Amino acid sequence: MKRIYLDHNATTPVDPEVLDAMLPYFKELYGNPSSIHIFGQEAKRGMEHSREQIASLINADTSEIVFTSGGTESDNLAIKGTLSSGHARGKHIITVNTEHHAILNQANYLEQQGYKITFLPVDKHGIISLKQLKESITEETAIISVMLANNETGTLQPITEIGEIINNICAGSKSSRKIFFHTDAVQAAGKIPIDVKKLNVDLLSLSAHKIYGPKGIGILYVRKGTKIHPIIHGGHHERNRRAGTENIPGIIGMGKAAELAVKNLISENRQLRKLRNKLWNELSKHIPYIYLNGPELKPESASSVEEKRLPNTINISFEYIEGESILLNLDLIGIAVSTGSACTSGSLEPSHVLSAMEIGPVRSQGSLRFSLGKDNTEQEIDYVINELPGIISKLRIMSPLFEQYKQNKKE
Numbered sequence: 001m002k003r004i005y006l007d008h009n010a011t012t013p014v015d016p017e018v019l020d021a022m023l024p025y026f027k028e029l030y031g032n033p034s035s036i037h038i039f040g041q042e043a044k045r046g047m048e049h050s051r052e053q054i055a056s057l058i059n060a061d062t063s064e065i066v067f068t069s070g071g072t073e074s075d076n077l078a079i080k081g082t083l084s085s086g087h088a089r090g091k092h093i094i095t096v097n098t099e100h101h102a103i104l105n106q107a108n109y110l111e112q113q114g115y116k117i118t119f120l121p122v123d124k125h126g127i128i129s130l131k132q133l134k135e136s137i138t139e140e141t142a143i144i145s146v147m148l149a150n151n152e153t154g155t156l157q158p159i160t161e162i163g164e165i166i167n168n169i170c171a172g173s174k175s176s177r178k179i180f181f182h183t184d185a186v187q188a189a190g191k192i193p194i195d196v197k198k199l200n201v202d203l204l205s206l207s208a209h210k211i212y213g214p215k216g217i218g219i220l221y222v223r224k225g226t227k228i229h230p231i232i233h234g235g236h237h238e239r240n241r242r243a244g245t246e247n248i249p250g251i252i253g254m255g256k257a258a259e260l261a262v263k264n265l266i267s268e269n270r271q272l273r274k275l276r277n278k279l280w281n282e283l284s285k286h287i288p289y290i291y292l293n294g295p296e297l298k299p300e301s302a303s304s305v306e307e308k309r310l311p312n313t314i315n316i317s318f319e320y321i322e323g324e325s326i327l328l329n330l331d332l333i334g335i336a337v338s339t340g341s342a343c344t345s346g347s348l349e350p351s352h353v354l355s356a357m358e359i360g361p362v363r364s365q366g367s368l369r370f371s372l373g374k375d376n377t378e379q380e381i382d383y384v385i386n387e388l389p390g391i392i393s394k395l396r397i398m399s400p401l402f403e404q405y406k407q408n409k410k411e
Contacts, residue, residue: 003334004380008210009151009187009313009371010338014253015212021256022214025249033246034237043248050255057258058185058204059195060221066241067251070218071186074205075102075145077220077242078182079110081228082143082203088180090140094118094133096157098126098353099147100184116140125295126155126357127308134165143180148199149188152353152369153294154313156192156305159183163200180226186210186218190261191269191310202226208250212374213257217250268374273311274300275372275381280314282385287392289319291363293354312372315354317363320402321395326368329391335384338369362401 005013025046031039033047051062068074082088095107097119107117118136120128128146137144144166146157166179182203185194190211196204204221208214222228222241234243277297284290293315298307318326323339330337339351350364359367370384396402 001334002380002383003336004376004383005336006370006372006376006380006384007336007338008373009154009369011209011215012212012373013375014214015257015260017260018213018253018256022249022253025252029248033248034235047246047248047251050251050258053255054206054219054258057189057194057262058206058221059197061224063239064196064221064224066220066222066238067246068218068220068242069216069247070209071100071184071205071207072102074207074218074220075100075182075184076106077228077231078203078205079103079106079143079145080231081241082180082182082226083110083115084229084231085227086229087178087227088142089177090138090142092116092118092138092140092142094120094136094141094144096120096122096128096146097356098122098150098152098155099145100151100186103145103147103184104352120146122155122356124357124359125308126150126153126293126353127295128157130158130161130165133162134169137166137169137179139177141179143182145182145184147187148183148185148194148204149191149310149313150294150353151187152351153315153357154187154310154371155294156188156308156310157183159199159201167200187310187313190257190265191272191312192305193265196221196223203228208254208257211254211257211261214250214253217247217254219254264374269311270300272372272374272376273298273302275376275378276312276314276370278378279370279372279381279384280316283316283388286385286389287318290392291317291319293317293357293359293367314370316368316370317354317359318366318368318392319363321366321392321399323365323367325395326366326388326391329395330384330388333387335387338371339367 029042031043033044051065055062055065093115111117122128148159149156163181166181180202183201184205186207189206202223207218232243237243295308350361354364
């Protein structure tokens, strides 16, 4: 049976070059990088080379890269670490109601600890209002966290503009205040160019397994001058910012994945946008009552900024049927997709992202996310286009919601 993987926003396969780079660090180069003997120093050299590769991906300095266990820890270190440092004044946090649960659940926890949280709404495309953001900032605002690219819809937020607003407010303050700005860039890395200087962020989270690297390793970018306290206490690793012996094979893999992401970014993005657009254009021709969720699509020659979405991601609602039913039927013929974030799989609740975009429950429950990767082919997309209309037609015949719709239409 043909097997087609269209769930790259959940995780990506490890690139063969990444695996080859990692293997020696499981056997020959197994030293602890904190050890001063040759075994430790070999591991440390590999780690610092990876730090350089990752810094190049986001135009950062190597001293600004802190290794973590992944995106969730990076998000927690960014917010909790900054708040506990003593440099973040105030008890007010601003974020967005379409964030990943690594941010949302953290915000809910901090609210129980006495912090005031503002959850910004989004428009029908999933984008915040800069005016609302500016109006939400108070003298008590300590940190603002806004995701660069949404994991369910691919929607891009205006991070550069948000950073400019924050900088202007802080520059005009008489009390020399500092509002720290964090972005979760886990889904954006390797798909669009990232420059931390142009983005105006103080903190940025990345995870290796979204860019064809291994699971269990990520980084937090911490701008020079930004103070954070560790949330894991132990040794003096990572310049006292994250305790624990470094995951050297994982770090080597993330470094190689970052290097390949820089090298292949432009060519891969054009190909992904071409395949993604073909998928939507053909499905929308052959399947009625389907809707694109998020910003409109642009041609493969366009930039991600122009279309305000990731080049590989498309979220489609198939009205009057359950997304889970479509997913299972696709899985039976070897096509892997998702109904949203992998971190909420198994939940019966509608997507919090689509609900925030005011997409009703009938459309929301019938949504699927197709997230393409660099190894997907046009033949695979053709297979999905050929098979999916029949699945949708079969499921609608069995759907009470669709039957009710037809009855209402007759009346």
